[in-house]
Amino acid sequence: MNERLFEELDWRLRVFDSLSFPTLILKPDKIILTANQIFLQRHGVTLEHIVGKHCHEVFYGGDSCPNKVCPFTKVLSEKTGTSVMRRHTTRTGKRLYEDRVFSPILDDDGNVAYIMESVRDVTRQKNLELALKETEAFVEKVILGSPIAIVAADRYGHILLMNPAAEELFGYANPFAVRHITADQLYPPGIASSIMRQLKDNKGKLPAIESTIINSIGERIPVELTASIIYEDDEEVATVGIYTDLREKRAVEKKLKETRAQLAQSEKMASLGQLAAGVAHEINNPLTGILFYATLKLENLSTEDPERADVQAVIDDVKRCKEIVQNLLAYSRQSSPMKDIIQLNAIVSQSLTLIRDPKMFRNVRVEREFSEDMMLVHVDKNQISQVIINLVMNAVSAMDGTGVLTLRTYRDKAANRAYLEVIDTGCGIPPENMSKIFDPFYTTKKPGEGTGLGLSTAYGLVKENKGEIRVKQTSAQGTTFLLEFELYQTIQDIEPT
Secondary structure, three states: OHHHHHHHHHHHHHHHHOOOOOEEEEOOOOEEEEEOHHHHHHHOOOHHHHOOOEHHHHHHOOOOOOOOOOOHHHHHHHOOOEEEEEEEEOOOOOEEEEEEEEEEEEOOOOOEEEEEEEEEEOHHHHHHHHHHHHHHHHHHHHHHHOOOEEEEEEOOOEEEEEOHHHHHHHOOOHHHHHHHOEHHHHOOOOHHHHHHHHHHHOOOEEEEEEEEEEOOOOOEEEEEEEEEEEEEOOEEEEEEEEEEEOHHHHHHHHHHHHHHHHHHHHHHHHHHHHHHHHHHHHHHHHHHHHHHHHHHHHHOOOOOOOOHHHHHHHHHHHHHHHHHHHHHHHHOOOOOOOOEEEEHHHHHHHHHHOOOOHHHHOEEEEEEEOOOOOOEEEEOHHHHHHHHHHHHHHHHHHOOOEEEEEEEEEEEOOOOEEEEEEEOOOOOOOHHHHHHOOOOOOOOOOOOOOOOOHHHHHHHHHHHOOOEEEEEEEEOOEEEEEEEEEEOOOOOOOOOO
16 A cells, blocks of 8 residues: 555656646745756756745745735635746846746645646747737838828728728728728729739739729729738638829829920921911012002903902902911011010900901800909010900800800919910810811811911910910810910019018
8 A cells, every 4th residue: 555655656756847847836835845857957956955945035035025916825715727927037137938827736625735836938939929019010000101001801801901091092080991891892893803803813912003992972093003812821811902092193194294295286386387487478479469460450440340350359369368378477476576564354355345246246145254363464465365366266166156255364373373264165176186276277167267377376476475375174065275374573562582
């Protein structure tokens, strides 16, 4: 019997010594009863040196335990195991983390006879955990601080995250999006499923593509989209989309395109202007001779002479040719502008009074929306009147004599610019004609109804006066031409610096 008891005790001691964690057996009063070999080796002590001492004497070398919270009392009262994380610094300054597990050893009556305390070094795991938290915090700062919109959704399309840039782009607050929005609601119909197909076809990576999103007010926004699928153990768990707003880029590209078109138009006009000037001068002299002799011939014919009508037709056609020559000279800027300082509203009003055929306005209502601001411009008023008259007559012609003609003036003091808009309710300009409307001799009117020099001449005159002319808007509901001039600044207008 004693031999079996000894063998059982020896077996338990062997198990205790073989534990891979440093372990103590404590009495209920925290007195050390024994320790396993790895504990002795780890702390560099002998069993005789620590048996009979309190645990805090061995761990901290003091007369009392420095820990305000110790699970020892809880294990005694509740008779269940528990653990606590301890952090301490070695003499060399190294920070260590220990997980101390307290387990009760009960007697035959179910009372706590001893407590086993195991000390597990979790420094490496804790450092990894801290590094992971730091990495997560850094990534979170990068995502939240990114100027690029980032949206994450789970495999079912429910929104998991919208960073502030995405909140601004889509118009949803992150908490609202997480609770109420799915990924497919961020796109026009069918786009989200198309993107997912492309993602899966490209092994979860989607290079930058141009797409369209829909914000909270239903506005369609062009974006550049990069997306990826997040996998966990080869299982799809989430998707991430990165969005770049293309509205500003598109606006810049449009402005650049318009600028290039204007430059090309200016170069074309300069070349054609030189040609027009040469042609005009060569034609003008023989026309003068023809007109002189035809007029002389007409004066010598009696009123009943059958040739009189033919000679008059020659004279009328020659005068029309001379008018075309004058327009060519104006287009080629062969005349020097006589500039004066004048109120823009006054030029517009004077121009309307110079329309030769007031009957053409019979079924056209003219509305004047003149700004009350002072808008002085330094221009040749006769040349600009010619431009305005041409635009007005073109507008009335486009409305086929019936509609509303609006003349609107305004200014941008900060930009130092004055503006005139000539707005009609006509048929508009077809897109295929837009690049040709300022070309000389280009017209959509029937033969004999126009020379095609009106807008090209207007373009040359406006440029001569350092202004700009362009089509601001055109559609089936009408066209808006915009004239732009530099504001003339008086001494009172100049703000002191």
